Every structure is written in C-alpha cells, then in structure tokens.
Amino acid sequence: MPGSKHSGGLGALGWCSLVWLLLVALSAATADLWAIPPFDRMDWDNLSARPGTRSSAVVLQTGADAEKRSYVYWLGTDTMGRDVVSRLIHGARISLAVGLLAPLIGFIGGGLLGCLAGYFRGRFESLVVAAMDVILAFPGLVLLLVVTFYLGPNLFNLIVTLGCLTVPAFSRVARAQTLVLRDREFVQAARLTGAGHFTILLREIIPNLLVHMTAYGLLAAAFMIMAEGAISFLGLGVPAPTPSWGGMIAEGREVLDEAPHVSMVPAGIMFLTVLAFNLIGDGLRQRKERRASQL
Amino acid sequence: MMSIGKKLLRFILVILAVTAITFLMVNILPGDVSYLIGGESATTEDIQDIRRDLGLDRHIAVRYVEWLGRMLGGDLGESYLSGEPVFSAILNRLPVTIELLVISQLLALLLALPAGIFSAYRSNGFTDRLINTAGFATISIPSFVMALVAIYLFSIQLRWLPATGYTPFWEDPVANLKSFVLPALSIALIEWVVLMRVLRSDMISTLKQDYILMARAKGLPPWKILLRHALRPSSLTLVTVFGLQVGRLLGEAVIIETIFALPGIGRLLITAIYARDYLMVQGCALLITIGYVSINTAVDMVYGIIDPRIRGARSHAG
Numbered sequence: 230m231p232g233s234k235h236s237g238g239l240g241a242l243g244w245c246s247l248v249w250l251l252l253v254a255l256s257a258a259t260a261d262l263w264a265i266p267p268f269d270r271m272d273w274d275n276l277s278a279r280p281g282t283r284s285s286a287v288v289l290q291t292g293a294d295a296e297k298r299s300y301v302y303w304l305g306t307d308t309m310g311r312d313v314v315s316r317l318i319h320g321a322r323i324s325l326a327v328g329l330l331a332p333l334i335g336f337i338g339g340g341l342l343g344c345l346a347g348y349f350r351g352r353f354e355s356l357v358v359a360a361m362d363v364i365l366a367f368p369g370l371v372l373l374l375v376v377t378f379y380l381g382p383n384l385f386n387l388i389v390t391l392g393c394l395t396v397p398a399f400s401r402v403a404r405a406q407t408l409v410l411r412d413r414e415f416v417q418a419a420r421l422t423g424a425g426h427f428t429i430l431l432r433e434i435i436p437n438l439l440v441h442m443t444a445y446g447l448l449a450a451a452f453m454i455m456a457e458g459a460i461s462f463l464g465l466g467v468p469a470p471t472p473s474w475g476g477m478i479a480e481g482r483e484v485l486d487e488a489p490h491v492s493m494v495p496a497g498i499m500f501l502t503v504l505a506f507n508l509i510g511d512g513l514r515q516r517k518e519r520r521a522s523q524l
Numbered sequence: 525m526m527s528i529g530k531k532l533l534r535f536i537l538v539i540l541a542v543t544a545i546t547f548l549m550v551n552i553l554p555g556d557v558s559y560l561i562g563g564e565s566a567t568t569e570d571i572q573d574i575r576r577d578l579g580l581d582r583h584i585a586v587r588y589v590e591w592l593g594r595m596l597g598g599d600l601g602e603s604y605l606s607g608e609p610v611f612s613a614i615l616n617r618l619p620v621t622i623e624l625l626v627i628s629q630l631l632a633l634l635l636a637l638p639a640g641i642f643s644a645y646r647s648n649g650f651t652d653r654l655i656n657t658a659g660f661a662t663i664s665i666p667s668f669v670m671a672l673v674a675i676y677l678f679s680i681q682l683r684w685l686p687a688t689g690y691t692p693f694w695e696d697p698v699a700n701l702k703s704f705v706l707p708a709l710s711i712a713l714i715e716w717v718v719l720m721r722v723l724r725s726d727m728i729s730t731l732k733q734d735y736i737l738m739a740r741a742k743g744l745p746p747w748k749i750l751l752r753h754a755l756r757p758s759s760l761t762l763v764t765v766f767g768l769q770v771g772r773l774l775g776e777a778v779i780i781e782t783i784f785a786l787p788g789i790g791r792l793l794i795t796a797i798y799a800r801d802y803l804m805v806q807g808c809a810l811l812i813t814i815g816y817v818s819i820n821t822a823v824d825m826v827y828g829i830i831d832p833r834i835r836g837a838r839s840h841a842g
Contacts, residue, residue: 359534366538368816370775371793375809376545378797455666459779462668463794478669482783485672486680493676496669504664511660 243512246505253502257321265315266300269470272310277488280305280313305490307480313494316472320495323466323473324502327388327457332399332449334392339399340442346400347407348430358404361397369394373456374465382465391456395449402445406438440517447510451503458499474499531824535817542813543595547588547806600810601803603796610807614789620690621788624711624781625773627704629766631712632719639716640723641750644758647728659717667776671710671783678706688785707784711776715769722765726758767823771816 256263266272266287275284280303287300304313346357373390380386410416416433424432454474460466461475469476474495481492591601600610639659643652662670679687685706691699730736731754739749778790785791789808796804 362534363538363541366534366813366817366820367542368771368774368812370772370778371809371812372542374775374778374793374797375805378805451664458666459668463779463782465797475668478672482672485676489676489680492672496672500665500669503666504661507660507664 240512242508246508249501249505250509253321253498254325256318257325260318260322263315263318265318266312268311268315268319268472270311270315272306272312274310275302275306276310277308277484277491278302278306278310279488280490280494282306304494305488307477307491308484308488309480313477313491316477317474317495317498320472320474320477321498323384323461323471324454324457324499326384327391328450328454328502328506330388331391331453332395332446334389335395335399335449336442336446338392339396339401340403340438342396343400343403343405344407344430344434344438347404348411348426348434354404357400361400364394365397370456370459373460374463377460377465382468384467387457387460387466391453395453398449399442399445402442403438406441407434410434410437440513444510444513444517447506447513451506451510454499454503454506531821535821538817539810539814543592543806543810544588547591548584595810600807603801603804605799605801610804613792613804614807614811617787617789617792619693620786621774621777621781621790623693623704624707624777624786624788625770628708628711628715628773629769631708632715632769633766635712635716636719636723640720641727641755643720644724644727644731645746645750647724652724655720659720662714663717665714667710667714668779668783670713671707671780674706674710674713675783688783690786703784703786707780707786710780711773714776715773718765718769719762722761723758726761727754730754730758763826764823767820767826770819774812774816 270287272278272284272287275282278284282302282305283299284302285299287298302312302314304317306312307316342357342361346354373394376390377387380390411434416429419429419433457466457473458475458478461473462479464476464479466475467473477495478492478499481488481490481495484491594601598611600614602609603613639655643649643655646652665673675687678684685702687706690703693700727750736749736754739753744753774790777788778794780786781788781790782794789812793805793808793812796802796808
C-alpha cells in the first residue's frame, strides 16, 4: 500500500495528503480574505473562459470601493462567467463541513452505542445490533435522496442525514473493538481495583477505541465528501447560488465538449481531497494493525 | 447464522420501516401536490377540493394502512402527474436497471477476478502493488465523475460510443448494448476494487493451506492450483460483498441513469423527486428496498451452496 514502507511515520504520500488537506482547510477558512471576485459575480464577457484568461475589469471582493481591476482567471470561469477559483474555495467549506461533521455524528453516536453494547452485552446489545441491522438493510444513497428531498435541501439537513447513515458502521467498529478490549488484562486489573463501569469505560476502553475509530472516521469522511458531491450533482444538495463541488461539476456537463475544465477542475480537486482522506485513514489503520500484531 | 424465521421477520421490519418513513415525511412537509395541480391561481377552496379528490384530507394513519393494504395486492397507486399506475411504471423501467446492473457487475467481475487472483499469487510483487495503487485511486473517484470522464474520453474525444440515449433491446440489440457500455463501465471501474480486495486477501490465506502445498508438491501447474483448488474456497467473502454491492449499485444507478438518460428505475425516482410525485417516490423506494433486502437474503443462501459447512449449520438451526 502506498506510503506504508516507513513503519514509523505517515510516509511521503501521507504527508503530502496532510499538507493538501491543510491547504484546502486553510483556503476554506480564509475564503473571504482573498483578492478574488465574489463566488456569485458573473462576468458576461468571459463565459466558460479557459484557465489563464485575463480580464481587464473585474470587481474583487477585497476592493472596498468596488474598483475594477485586471484579473487573471487562473482556473477559468464557469458557464455563467463566475470565477472557478472563488467557487472552489467557497465550495470547499461545504465539502469539508459535510466531510468532517457528518462522520462526527456517526463517531459520537455510533461509537457510544457500539461501546456500551459491547461492554454491557445482554439485551441492550441485541437491541442495538438489531436496530443497526435494520438501518443497514436500507440502500444508503436511495434513503439519503428521499430523506434530503423531503426534509428540504440545506446544509444542516444534509449533514444530519448523512451523519445518521454512518451511525451503524461506527457502532459496529466500536462494538467489535470493545468486545476484544473488555477481557484484556488491564481492564480486568482496573475492575479488580474496584473501578466502576463508568471509570472503566472512560479511562480504559474509550481511549483505546479512539485510534481505530479515527482511522475509520477518515475513510468515512472521504465517502461523505463523495456522497455530498453526488447529491449536489443531482441538484438536491445545498441550494444555489452557494457553490459546492458537486454542483460545479454538474454545471460543466453542458459544456463538456468545448470547455471541459468547468467540470474537470472541481472534479480533480474533489478527487485529490477524497484521495488524501483515504490515504491518511488507510495509513493510520495499517499502523494500528501492525502495532496490534506486535503485541 | 440467523434462522430463516428471524430473517423473514427482519425483512418485514425493514419494509415496514421504509414505507412508514417515506409516508410520514411526505405528510410533514409543506408544498404538497394539491398546490402543484391547482397552479398559482388556485383559491383555498380549489385546494380543498383537490385534496378531497386525492383523499389527502384524511388522517395519515388511515391513508398509510389503506396504502399498505393495497400494496399487498400489487396496487401502489397512481402517479399524480401522469395518472400512470406506479406499479406498471416501475415494471416498465425495471428491465433497463436490471440490464445495467448485470452488465456492470459482469464487467466488474471481469476486472476483479484476474486482478485479485494474480495479485494474491504474486503478493507484494510489482504487479500487486500496481493493482493496489490503481484500486486506491479509483475508489477515490465518485461514480458521477467517472461517468463524465468516460463521456469526455469515449464519446467526445474518440467518438466511439453515444453519450446518452437508449434503444430497446428488441428494436436493435447492438445499439442497445452500445448505449449500456459507458454507463456500465462507469460503475464497474469503481466496483471492481472492493471485489478485487476481498478476493486477494481471502486467496492469500487460502494459498497458505496445507492442501495447496500438497497440490503443489504433486506438481500441478500454478493456474490449475489457483483456479481449481484455491478460487472456490476463496470466493466466500466475494459472494457476500457481491450481494452487498448490489444495494450500493441501486444508488449509483440513480446517478448513472440520470447522466446517461437511461429510462430505468433510478431515473424514474429522480424525476418523481423533482416533480414531488410522492406515490411514485414511495413506490420506487419500496421496490428498491425490497430488491436490496431480497438479494441480500439470496446471497446468504448461495453462501450455503459454496460452503457445505454452513449448509450443515443451517439445517440444524433452521
């Protein structure tokens, strides 16, 4: 697997991925400070302009007096003459918000359920497992489509729905790990010293779950970004004019033959971001497995 | 292993849950069909009349139970917009989706089997790592991007295949297959990775077994060992995953059918969602879920045929 040769760190690819993700996050956070046109500013003279096109009169979002300056569309413009760089950076906010917050819901909700089910076992465990099985029996994307449509397409609903859909998977990971952990020596030792259930869970079990869960969470983040892209691509994601990567890719479909960059640039950025999450998540998982096999 | 009774119970639970959820959601939300039919000039009285005609003024629970009863008789209601019965609309579109799923799964297997077998046979070799890296890259590409790249390469640049459109099989089989190549390929290029990975890891552990060593000691050629002795015991997880993938594919089909303008169930669902044609949405969601759960149950059964040990366990439990 790429980047797993050095047993110590992340490996070169892992570091590249981390740097890329930090760059995307930083751009998203500072989107309002850039000397770029606003994401919804249309330039009718430069529809679907190729990357590198220079325009003499563009209003930048930093210009307080709205003066027109010359500006280079480094990544071109979309079908309505809107700057692709600006839309990518603002779209990164949506993708990262979905990619990080949705798995967080699964992480906390599913993690807690799985951990409690694996620790206490008995009827509660059967109930949790059965409930999760029922949720898993739904075809995910179809359920997601139906739910987001009926609840109305906005960021909050999208994150909550996607988050709920990840709960079963996280709870399975947490439960499987807890089942192994609860019989280990250090947990028994804690039990013998008179520690209560709450203390054992909080101090012995949960800290040991975190690495495994985080590795899974990163892979889930990659998947969530793709799912959000698909929903936005179908026009059921965050409503216009707020840019999202999936929506940008969908807009470019009409001009795929003469201006492929309108679709392909956001597609490339999405690919790199998803790949980065996958690489780091997989690296972390392998490291954990190696360590477990050394024990 | 779950007993047959338990499986049946779970099956019914899931169906009830999916219908109840979609049914409830439609009724909580604003913007119902009566406004759409009435148009902008409709008065409150008009809307009331339309609602009464459609039976929307009665209690949700009554409508749900009624609908559930009719559903058991194969009557899923009618589309509010076209008046077409939901059941026959779905039946008409079903062959397209099935053809798409079958072709794409075959293509995925065609890629995954040789890749998985070979990378297990020479694990950690150059080809294995190359296949792995390629797999890693392709799972990071969402299907709609894969579809656009395929359209760009094969129909815009090379002009080999049509980008959109659909010809029924009985009119022109060749044109029909041609219209399925790109959609199926876009799905297969993503699905093969998961299949390849499970086959590879199962195959690697099978190849460590004593009877493989025995076969090798007898002097059997490698291909015979791989295909005759190692493939079948290594394909258990593959079969399960293959079944589970179908559910994901039903989701992918929605996107792929929309991009390539294939008149399948996915496209029917999306058009119904856009038009707020909620009986149609409900019917599609119901059918897709039933299909998914049935396939998964069937996969469990096939398991027993491949691995006699499970067959034995089942007859004791069941």
